[in-house]
Amino acid sequence: MGKQLANWCMNHTRLVFTSVLVMVLALGMMIPKIIIDTDPENMLSAEQPDRVKHNEIRDRFGLHDMIVVGQVNTQHEHGVFNPESLAAHYELTRAIEGMEGVIARDLMSMAAVDNVEQAGVGTIAYDWLIPSPPQTQQEADRIRAAVERLPMYQGTLVSEDGQAASLFVPLESKDISYRISMEIQAVVDELGVADEFHITGQPVAQDTFGVEMFLQMAISAPLAGLVIFLSMLYFFRSLPLVVAPMLLAMATVISTMGLLIGMGYTVHIMSSMIPIFLMPIAVVASVHVLSNFADRYRPGDDPKEVMGDVMDKLFKPVLFTALTTAVGFLSLLTTPIPPVQVFGGFISFGVLIALILTLGFIPAYTVSLKRETLDKMAEKFRLKEEASQEANKNGSLLVKMGRFPTRKPGIVIGLVVAVLAVSVYGINQIQINDNPTLWFKEDHRIRVADKVLNERFAGTYEAYINLEQTGIDRQIDQLRRNIQLTLDEAEAEGLELRSTWASLWDESAGAASPGDRLETLAMLIDDHMFEAGFDEQDYWEEILDQVEAGRSATRAFQNPGHLAWMDELKEHLESTGVIGKANSLADLVKTINRELVSGEMEDYQLPERANGVAQTILSFQSSQRPDDLWNFVTRDFTQASIWLQLPSGDNQVMSQVVEEVDRFVASNPPPEGVELDWGGGTYINLVWQGEMVEGMLWALGSAFIVVLIMMVALFRSVLLGVLAMLPLTITIAAIYGVMGLVGKDYDMPVAVLSSLSLGLSVDFAIHFIQRLRMALEDVGGDWKAAIDQVFDEPARAISRNAVVIAIGFLPLLAAPLVPYITVGVFLASIMATSALVSLFALPAFIALAPRAVLGKAVKS
Amino acid sequence: MKTNLKQLATGLAGGLTLMLSSSLLLAAPPVSEIIEKANQASYYAGQDGRSEARMRIEDSRGRTQTRQFTVLRQNVEGSDRQNYLVVFSRPSEYRNTVFLVHKNPSADDDRWLYLPDMDLVRRIAPGDKRTSFVGAHIFYEDISGRNLNDDNHELLEETEDQYVLKSTPKDAGSVEFASFQTWIDKETFLPVRIEYTDSSGEVYRIMENANIEEVDGYPTPMMMRVQDLNSGGNTVVQFRGVSYDLGIPDSAFTERSLRNPPSEWLDRR
Secondary structure, three states, X not given: OHHHHHHHHHHOHHHHHHHHHHHHHHHHOOHHHOOEEOOHHHHOOOOOHHHHHHHHHHHHOOOOOEEEEEEXXXXXXXXXXXXXXXXXXXXXXXXXXXXXXXXXXXXXXXOOOEEEEEOOOOEEEEEEOOOOOOOOHXXXXXXXXXXXXXXXXXXXXXOOOOOEEEEEEEEOOHHHHHHHHHHHHHHHHHHOOOOEEEEEOHHHHHHHHHHHHHHHHHHHHHHHHHHHHHHHHHHHOOHHHHHHHHHHHHHHHHHHXXXXXXXXXXXXXXXXXXXXXXXXXXXXXXXXHHHHHHHHOOOOOOHHHHHHHHHHHHHHHHHHHHHHHHHHHHHHHHOOOHHHHHHHHHHHHHHHHHHHHHHHHXXXXXXXXXXXXXXXXXXXXXXXXXXXXXXXXXXXXXXXXXXXXXXXXXXXXXXXXXXXXXXXXXXXXXXXXXXXXXXXXXXXXXXXXXXXXXXXXOOOEEEEEEEEEOOHHHHHHXXXXXXXXXXXXXXXXXXXXXXXXXXXXXXXXXXXXXXXXHHHHHHHHXXXXXXXXXXXXXXXXXHHHHHHHHHHHHOHHHOHHHHHHHHHHHHHHHHHOOOOEEEOHHHHHHHHHHHHHOOOHXXXXXXXXXXXXXXHHHHHOOOOOHHHHHHOEOOOOOEEEEXXXXXXXXXXXXXXXXXXXXXXXXXXXXXXXXXXXXXXXXXXXXXXXXXXXXXXXXXXXXXXXXXXHHHHHHHOOHHHHHHHHHHHHHHHHHHHHXXXXXXXXXXXXXXXXXXXXXXXXXXXXXXXXXXXXXXXXXXXXXXXXXXHHHOOHHHHHHHHHHHHHHHHXXXXXXXXXXXXXXXXXXXXXXXXXXXXXXXXXXXXXXXXXXXXXXXXXXXX | OHHHHHHHHHHOOOHHHHHHHHXXXXXXXXXXXXXXXXXXXXXXXXXXXXXXXXXXXXXXXXXXXXXXXXXXXXXXXXXXXXXXXXXXXXOHHHOOOEEEEEEOOOOOOEEEEEEOOOXXXXXXXXXXXXXXXXXXXXXHHHHHOOOHHHEEEEEEEEOOOEEEXXXXXXXXXXXXXXXXXXXXXXXXXXXXXXXXXXXXXXXXXXXXXXXXXXXXXXXXXXXXXXXXXXXXXXXXXXXXXXXXXXXXXXXXXXXXXXXXXXXXXXXXX
16 A cells, blocks of 8 residues: 555656645745734633633723833832832833823823822812822822822832832733833833833733744744754765655645644644644654665665555554544644644644655655665665674664563563652642743743732732622512502502503613613603602602612612622732732722721721712712722622732632632622622633643543554554553653652643653554564564564664654753743653653563564464 | 805915904904803803703713712802802712812812711812712813813804814813813804813813703703713713702802702702
8 A cells, every 4th residue: 555655656756746835835825824822811712601701801890901010129218219210100101101002091000090188187189199200209208108008009009118119001902012011111211210120911921922932933943943854864864865854844834834824723822833743743754764765775776666665564654653643633622722722633634744745755755866866875874874783793782772671571661660650659749830921931021020020019910809799680670569569559549650650661771780770760750750740749759769779779889798798808818818919899998988087097997888888989989080990890889890919820829819719708608699700811821721631631531542442453452552552651651750740830831742742652652563563574473583673773763763853852942932942841751751661661561471462473 | 155265264374365364353252252251151150050960971881870969059249259069869879968169260169078978078179170070071170160261262263153262271281181172152152062182182072062042041051961082981961950040148058058958949949
């Protein structure tokens, strides 16, 4: 089958080359249409319930993605509270407000918010905290004193020690955050103050990551290609021959990325790694073919003949290694994470392209080389092999090593068991955790800014608790039933109010909420009372009272009880230290109440009654920023939001917060009918992380079983099938074990690599076992001799492959983005470990019971 | 024909057209007289007055808040000072919340607030008057009037039935607008439209007076609307029960009225 295909291709080289070229050009033309997507939110599909809820919450409370800018002054004795720093702060605030895409009215900084305070006895004042740049230290001191009295801003807009101030810059959309951060940096550079400035926040991290990711795609993948090329050149000593796998890899990568982009998919952090993943996979198969060809071809041979034989031998392993790799990645389609699905699907596509090219293009290419080129190559290759054989008189180092596991299988198996035991322990230590900010290296300016700001402030990571009063509709039904009773009373007096009531009720329809409807209804009744007859007045008065009371009852978060519960929750979270700080309507109301009553801390509390809360809020609504209120409560007061500031974006921190909230709710149930939901970027990261871990385990498990079935089918032996799974099992266990031992978090890139290791690790085992069975036939049933033979050319191909790929990914270690480094380290370790395990563990296990494993072909 | 000439006048800069335009301008009263009359018509009609206001505050999503209150107003004789008493009636949580304003165009206004639930009378510090009035898109200044001397005024255009004025603040740093343009009805001298322009030259806020009716001999807008183009929200105030020259006594505008609103003047008669 392989031979026929190869022969056909070798006889139609022109057609083969043209069709490859056409495919690459056609798909490659799509690449310029690339759209980069770095939003971790897209790790969840648009319909995912948590994401939908998150967006509803943001929408409901007008919450935006925010850049956080920090200003630090450790030199001045008053920190940032000196005229120069505050003037710079003022100027920076005004400049940012003017930037296109910044939502100026929601920007928070000391120079953009209100100060509420008592201005003399019995006088309340709302005025800008920094109305104009301060000229004297005295004015700066006054600002500091004022802000220290405002709990909402302490730890948020200014650090407790006064050395740092911050600006929260809301954006119209997060994909402009890199541009805005650059504009802010430009303004900062012109300020001319000694203060340090830092820019961070999740949107900047994401957008910056996108920009750098793009660079990495242009640098890392080609660099990896170059190193692979050079190491292959070292092994094969023939430029024209080595060009073939490189062309194959390029054709594969360009076609796959072209198709992905052409089909309208965005290039996410995941899919940006497709070239890096495809490169080794594409190269590996062709290296086996070329290695075999180089070993067999001698000057004077007919290259077509030799290549035909090679493909005859290698067709099955090449086909199956490709299919298993494809299955490994296809399993990612079962995860609920769209970018991971796209990644898995397109890599599988790429693997199949590479397979077809290996079977068709490589033979066609090889035979179109000039005879002299091939002869020269064969000569050089032979000389090198002879030289190395000379160096190892008793057979090559590999052959010697190959004899060890067959002689001392117990030691090898004992070692394997030990490794597995340690690995299991290590796997149990694995910490599942991700934090998109940590995708940058420690010395990256975003990491530095993140560290500085989160040390000084309550936190630059946000999560929102959304509280909703349910059961409003039932309340309204009850109200209408009660009103029917009043109407009945009127009827008993001979007054027919029912039809008027019905028409007023209908007229009030169309309001944005049930509370709004009752508000409208009350107005309508009030209007009607001017026309209603004298006798009816008392009844309408009563109905109006009922409607008004019913309306007030819907306004749950005007209740001191509701606010007090939110306050207790906040206290609990802050005291356990899992969050930096929380802000809610309760804090706002308490602050206003204090300034209305006395300005003393003893009055920093909630009014006793709902009307008191309402009137306090009414007073606040006459401040400079009345709309800030709606970030904490909806206009109908049925839903409220608590803004949590987290000092870390770690998923683990977020999940601790969720646990603490659950614990609090369990022992302090919220007011009746109040339901709790979550939103915010940090929470969303936690959600997709959870889905991913589960999804990856499932994907890995299902791929494992499919590959096992394929192995059993390929080797037509259950035992051999299981044996073939051994190297990948040990490799995956060892790698994740080491990860757990060294404390590397299980994050998104790591999770995805498990499928890669599955696909790649099994390859060596397939080649090894398949070649062993062929060798067994060659040598007439002596399994030890057969293993010796396998440790000649096939083992060389395996180790060459491992070395080429491992070295090829070393350039990734220099990348500024941690996921790329992780991939580099992982790929190198996967190749090395699985090659080692295939070459040593497999013979050891075979040596235990050669007949049972290899079947009747073994002669004693 | 007149507008054509006007266009000609503004479009060309020749000596003849300059003369023509200055003669046209002569036909109109001086700017100071227009704004003075407009100020009188908008804020000083009658010796005193009352009106019931219903205010609907709507955000860009159509979510609303409603406030209903009665306003009593009195001109202080022989001066440009005025007193305002604003008593909330609805929704019920604001009932009997009271604002008292002693407006003094040549100095700071005196403002008081009464919160009935806590039985708290508070003075409001003289500060920015261009802040929201109880959460509406309307500013305090829109209700009691802006000091005419705070801006430089110029007549931009005169149409068949309107004067168009442009006003530029003398102290640019004190307000959020760069300028505003007012369309004044020639007959009633009521401003029917005011557009506020920000420093980038964009109109971001529009205030309109509509449904002008004659009440007790005074042309009175029965509806007022303010649009905030930045946030997409707007506030509509409807007036009714308007009457003038009632003879409301000075005592109705004292601090005593905060806790004990003068119901005989507040209730509709």
